[in-house]
Amino acid sequence: MATPPASAPARHEIAAIARQDWGRLVASLIRLVGDFQLAEDCLQDALESALRHWTRDGIPANPPGWLLQTARRKAIDRIRRSRNFERKSEEYARLIELDHDDQANHSMPEIPDERLALIFTCCHPALDPKSRIALTLRTLGGLTTSEIARSFLDRETAMAQRLVRAQRKIREAAIPFAVPEPSQWSDRLQSVLGVLYLIFSEGYAASEGDDRLRHDLCNEAIRLATILDRLKPDEPEVEGLLALMLLHNSRKAARIGRDGVPVALEDQQRDLWDQQAIINGIALVSRALRKGSPGPYQLQAAISAIHAEAPSHDETGWQEIVLLYDQLYSHQPNPVVLLNRAVALSYSSGAGAALASLEEIDDNLQDYQPYHAARADFLARAGRSHEALAAYDKAIGLSQNRHDRLFLENRKRKLQAG
Amino acid sequence: MKYIALIYSNQALEPKYGTPEFAEYMQGYKTCNETYAADGVLLGGEALRSADVATTIRVRNGKTESMDGPFVETKEQLGGYYLLDCPDLDTAIRYASMIPTAKFGSVEIRPIADVSGLV
Numbered sequence: 001m002a003t004p005p006a007s008a009p010a011r012h013e014i015a016a017i018a019r020q021d022w023g024r025l026v027a028s029l030i031r032l033v034g035d036f037q038l039a040e041d042c043l044q045d046a047l048e049s050a051l052r053h054w055t056r057d058g059i060p061a062n063p064p065g066w067l068l069q070t071a072r073r074k075a076i077d078r079i080r081r082s083r084n085f086e087r088k089s090e091e092y093a094r095l096i097e098l099d100h101d102d103q104a105n106h107s108m109p110e111i112p113d114e115r116l117a118l119i120f121t122c123c124h125p126a127l128d129p130k131s132r133i134a135l136t137l138r139t140l141g142g143l144t145t146s147e148i149a150r151s152f153l154d155r156e157t158a159m160a161q162r163l164v165r166a167q168r169k170i171r172e173a174a175i176p177f178a179v180p181e182p183s184q185w186s187d188r189l190q191s192v193l194g195v196l197y198l199i200f201s202e203g204y205a206a207s208e209g210d211d212r213l214r215h216d217l218c219n220e221a222i223r224l225a226t227i228l229d230r231l232k233p234d235e236p237e238v239e240g241l242l243a244l245m246l247l248h249n250s251r252k253a254a255r256i257g258r259d260g261v262p263v264a265l266e267d268q269q270r271d272l273w274d275q276q277a278i279i280n281g282i283a284l285v286s287r288a289l290r291k292g293s294p295g296p297y298q299l300q301a302a303i304s305a306i307h308a309e310a311p312s313h314d315e316t317g318w319q320e321i322v323l324l325y326d327q328l329y330s331h332q333p334n335p336v337v338l339l340n341r342a343v344a345l346s347y348s349s350g351a352g353a354a355l356a357s358l359e360e361i362d363d364n365l366q367d368y369q370p371y372h373a374a375r376a377d378f379l380a381r382a383g384r385s386h387e388a389l390a391a392y393d394k395a396i397g398l399s400q401n402r403h404d405r406l407f408l409e410n411r412k413r414k415l416q417a418g
Numbered sequence: 419m420k421y422i423a424l425i426y427s428n429q430a431l432e433p434k435y436g437t438p439e440f441a442e443y444m445q446g447y448k449t450c451n452e453t454y455a456a457d458g459v460l461l462g463g464e465a466l467r468s469a470d471v472a473t474t475i476r477v478r479n480g481k482t483e484s485m486d487g488p489f490v491e492t493k494e495q496l497g498g499y500y501l502l503d504c505p506d507l508d509t510a511i512r513y514a515s516m517i518p519t520a521k522f523g524s525v526e527i528r529p530i531a532d533v534s535g536l537v
Contacts, residue, residue, distance in 0.1 A: 124507075126507055126511070172529055173507050173527075173529050174419045174505070174506045174507050174529065175506070175507045175508075176505075176506035176507065176508050178506075178508075180508065181508075183512075184508065184512075
């Protein structure tokens with residue numbers, strides 16, 4: 001069945017093939033053996049077996065089928081050897097039956113798609129938020145523990161313990177491997193979308209010197225959201241999130257300067273924006289909004305789309321953006337939304353109007369760097385340079401990293417130079 | 419799968435006896451009892467007297483030491499529990515969300531360990 005090895009595949013090629021289908025394989029194994037840890041262990045065994053056989057015989061015609069068949073046999077072995085044999089006797093009988101069928105038909109198994117249940121289990125709110133992220137990347141995305149640890153600047157042992165603990169909780173607390181019922185759907189979907197967006201944001205926040213893996217988190221989040229969108233095509237917030245990530249990511253080449261310092265939207269070189277990503281993102285968010293139930297991700301994507309379509313900073317639909325922020329605030333009554341609204345307002349109605357709107361949110365954001373940065377900018381544009389310099393100092397003092405500080409210091413210097 | 423729902427609250431926040439809020443609160447517990455029983459998930463459940471009449475004991479070197487009150491001083495104290503039989507955590511969460519104290523206190527859901535093979 002295997003094609004003769006014209007050239008033996010390298011380890012990383014085999015790992016890449018496995019990773020492509022990892023989530024689908026794990027999900028169908030979990031359904032069969034009823035246990036996250038066991039499913040993963042068996043698939044890991046199958047992968048090791050693939051490394052031995054494929055490097056010798058070449059890659060088989062149906063690699064995922066091969067992996068599933070092998071993993072099932074590994075499961076039969078593992079269950080047979082285990083202390084809890086009786087508890088798994090039903091699963092064992094089913095595995096034996098499936099394997100006999102394959103042998104009788106000389107066929108590779110079909111892989112049913114159970115990934116939707118898997119996404120909801122990995123992102124279950126009964127798990128710690130960071131564990132949801134780690135479990136999603138490991139189980140659904142097929143990243144290794146070491147890759148996840150590096151992506152999140154964490155120690156590998158700590159990440160491994162986190163994953164083990166999450167799997168134990170799923171087993172012992174009986175977190176179901178199921179798509180949630182309608183009464184829980186919207187809360188549970190929020191948790192899934194939140195996890196995917198956090199993965200994306202972690203990659204987006206990666207700075208120049210960081211490991212390639214950190215930057216890849218953006219693509220991984222987009223890949224996972226694309227899968228979710230395909231599994232659940234009628235869900236406008238899924239489309240909204242995917243659109244939002246595509247549109248943010250379209251500015252990847254323009255948003256960090258050669259010195260590693262972030263470039264403000266108004267100063268970005270727009271011809272560096274990825275036009276294909278913009279077209280895809282806009283098509284998605286338009287399709288989502290036509291369904292008539294806007295949510296926070298769709299609205300943020302719509303805002304991002306207006307920026308993406310604008311030929312220049314001045315020719316941006318600022319008024320439309322202000323209205324979208326109003327709508328977003330009704331979904332997410334959060335002062336940061338008001339701050340972003342104020343920025344848009346400063347371009348549609350002037351810095352004075354923006355300063356007045358800041359007054360209303362003054363209390364909640366005193367320790368928030370972007371608040372003082374925005375205020376400094378409004379003051380500068382309103383000609384109140386003296387106050388603007390003080391606001392820049394406040395923002396610089398609150399900066400969490402070197403790049404933000406450099407960015408603000410540049411701005412302050414420009415103002416001083418007049 | 420058996421779960422215990424441990425009900426914690428700050429007594430100061432509980433509705434006072436004799437008020438309409440108290441009647442509503444008790445009605446909420448009555449609804450819980452009836453629903454759990456009708457759905458066949460109820461294995462047991464009790465309310466507890468307050469922690470200030472609790473006694474904590476420890477056995478050290480074969481000697482029983484007893485102390486007045488709860489072992490740790492916290493604002494939220496254990497006030498009662500339900501023992502429920504549910505197929506999975508989502509079901510247990512759904513039933514536990516009906517507990518009226520969850521609106522101002524908290525309910526900790528813990529799976530019961532099967533130690534029958536160990537004892």
